[in-house]
Amino acid sequence: MDGLSSEIFVSGLTVFFLACIIGYYVVWSVTPALHSPLMGVTNAISSVIIVGAILASGPYGYDISKIFGIIAVALASVNIFGGFLVTYRMLSMFKKKKKKRIN
Amino acid sequence: MSSNLVAVLYLVSALLFIFALRGLSHPESSRIGNLSGIIGMIIAIFTTLMFKSVLSYYEIGAAILIGGAIGTFIALRIVMTSLPQLVAAFHSLVGLAAVFVAAAAFYDPVSFEIGEIGSIKTSSLIEMSIGTFIGAITFSGSVLAFGKLQGSISGKPIVFKFQHLLNASIFIFVIFLIIIFISYQTPTIFWSIVLISILLGFLVVIPIGGADMPVVVSMLNSYSGWAACGIGFTLSNNLLIITGALVGSSGAILSYIMSKGMNRSIINVVLGGFGGEQENAATNDNSDKTVKKGNAEDAAYIMKNADSVIIVPGYGMAVAQAQHALREMVDILKKEGIQVRYAIHPVAGRMPGHMNVLLAEANVPYDEVLELEEINHDFPMTEVSFVIGANDVTNPAAKTDESSPIFGMPILDVEKSQSVLFIKRSMATGYSGVDNELFYRDNTTMLFGDAKKMCENIVKALS
Numbered sequence: 001m002d003g004l005s006s007e008i009f010v011s012g013l014t015v016f017f018l019a020c021i022i023g024y025y026v027v028w029s030v031t032p033a034l035h036s037p038l039m040g041v042t043n044a045i046s047s048v049i050i051v052g053a054i055l056a057s058g059p060y061g062y063d064i065s066k067i068f069g070i071i072a073v074a075l076a077s078v079n080i081f082g083g084f085l086v087t088y089r090m091l092s093m094f095k096k097k098k099k100k101r102i103n
Numbered sequence: 104m105s106s107n108l109v110a111v112l113y114l115v116s117a118l119l120f121i122f123a124l125r126g127l128s129h130p131e132s133s134r135i136g137n138l139s140g141i142i143g144m145i146i147a148i149f150t151t152l153m154f155k156s157v158l159s160y161y162e163i164g165a166a167i168l169i170g171g172a173i174g175t176f177i178a179l180r181i182v183m184t185s186l187p188q189l190v191a192a193f194h195s196l197v198g199l200a201a202v203f204v205a206a207a208a209f210y211d212p213v214s215f216e217i218g219e220i221g222s223i224k225t226s227s228l229i230e231m232s233i234g235t236f237i238g239a240i241t242f243s244g245s246v247l248a249f250g251k252l253q254g255s256i257s258g259k260p261i262v263f264k265f266q267h268l269l270n271a272s273i274f275i276f277v278i279f280l281i282i283i284f285i286s287y288q289t290p291t292i293f294w295s296i297v298l299i300s301i302l303l304g305f306l307v308v309i310p311i312g313g314a315d316m317p318v319v320v321s322m323l324n325s326y327s328g329w330a331a332c333g334i335g336f337t338l339s340n341n342l343l344i345i346t347g348a349l350v351g352s353s354g355a356i357l358s359y360i361m362s363k364g365m366n367r368s369i370i371n372v373v374l375g376g377f378g379g380e381q382e383n384a385a386t387n388d389n390s391d392k393t394v395k396k397g398n399a400e401d402a403a404y405i406m407k408n409a410d411s412v413i414i415v416p417g418y419g420m421a422v423a424q425a426q427h428a429l430r431e432m433v434d435i436l437k438k439e440g441i442q443v444r445y446a447i448h449p450v451a452g453r454m455p456g457h458m459n460v461l462l463a464e465a466n467v468p469y470d471e472v473l474e475l476e477e478i479n480h481d482f483p484m485t486e487v488s489f490v491i492g493a494n495d496v497t498n499p500a501a502k503t504d505e506s507s508p509i510f511g512m513p514i515l516d517v518e519k520s521q522s523v524l525f526i527k528r529s530m531a532t533g534y535s536g537v538d539n540e541l542f543y544r545d546n547t548t549m550l551f552g553d554a555k556k557m558c559e560n561i562v563k564a565l566s
Contacts, residue, residue, distance in 0.1 A: 006226065023348055023353055026124045032456060032459075033447075033469060036454060045123065049200050051342060051343060053204050053207070058156045058163075060159060065209075072207065075203070082189075084141050085178035089178065091133045094133070096469065097470050
């Protein structure tokens, strides 16, 4: 490993561990009642992998790498739309007690 | 766009993702959280589209539209009972996408600035292989979990001799392949890693029984995050690393909470074999005892004369689709001035928080739905516990009988309430295969029948 690439790796590692710690505290603060929506949201945001897919499908012309990229864009999009939408559906069902209904 | 601007926009997007998770600390703030997640994703996508190397907007746009339309269609159609299957299916897509992105980087390393074909940087190769490995496991594991949850594959654990030895050998073989891949960089080895990881994913989930699925779904959630992380390292992209780490730790924590709810270690769940039809020595102990049977009228009478009722719903309620009938029943009780609350065990349902969503869907206000720690000390002051579709999570043997397989599992103390109503189809045991002594107690009334019909009949009897 040359100096530059190991430097990039170490900075990536720093980001990784700090993000794990943030994740740890943020996720423990999630109320257990919302653990299903949590899975929905994490599922949607893990599809941020679409960033890599877009870069792969970026160049003009067609080669195998671009085709892989486009497939990955489509797969990740299913997740992004599906994940956020199903979370939205779940969350919109959580309602507070209505104040004395008048009949 | 300058690389600094890109870094800043990616940072904004990562922060919005963190807010999205933070918002879930309370139902009130959760919707804004979801919205901030969406905005974060839009920023991430548009920032990437602004890259100089990204030129084929039509193809990318078409892929997003097609994928988005499919995702939207599925998310709108899905019934909430099938949520766990949906999540498993979505995880498999993340895993597969990770494999494809890694493959794209391998075939076109120049676009990703990680070297040239045949001489990709060693560090990038390692990261790429790890991303591929985890992605492929996530893919096949999730497909199998989906099949088990959907019922298209038997939910029974499939156990055979030398299973763990086989998995361990395959794992070592994958590491061996990765080492060869780093020196030779041939497509054949790359795809061998993919195929063998897919095989390993199947083998890892196969021994895990249907009832352990909450843990498996959370674990795969975690894996999908680590796969994104691996790709993030390959592309030296901080946004992917941060998001992957958030998702990875979220899934890991959920798996921990779920296995704790079953009093089992994660290792124990992963090794599998639980949740099948086990021969149980204790099953016949209660054959000579009798149970008190009741009908809907009895149940209506008992509850009408109570001041406080706690409902304990389990997965059986969801299977019978009884939640709406149940809520109707509760509405009548509340009109009579009776205090009614719901008690949720951490592993009720087939994924973390599943029962809360099902109750919310039936218009049960979330402030009436309480977690085990919040409500357990209230059972002694409660007149009636109404157990619908749950069994093991109320079994006092978890506290008293050291030989029981569920010993040590936290349970809801329904036994401490003055009387217990149990809706069950039959005297069959729960998934653990353990008999519940609660059925035979004097203050327990068994209501045999379909949960939904029983609730409807109680509603009739009440009004």
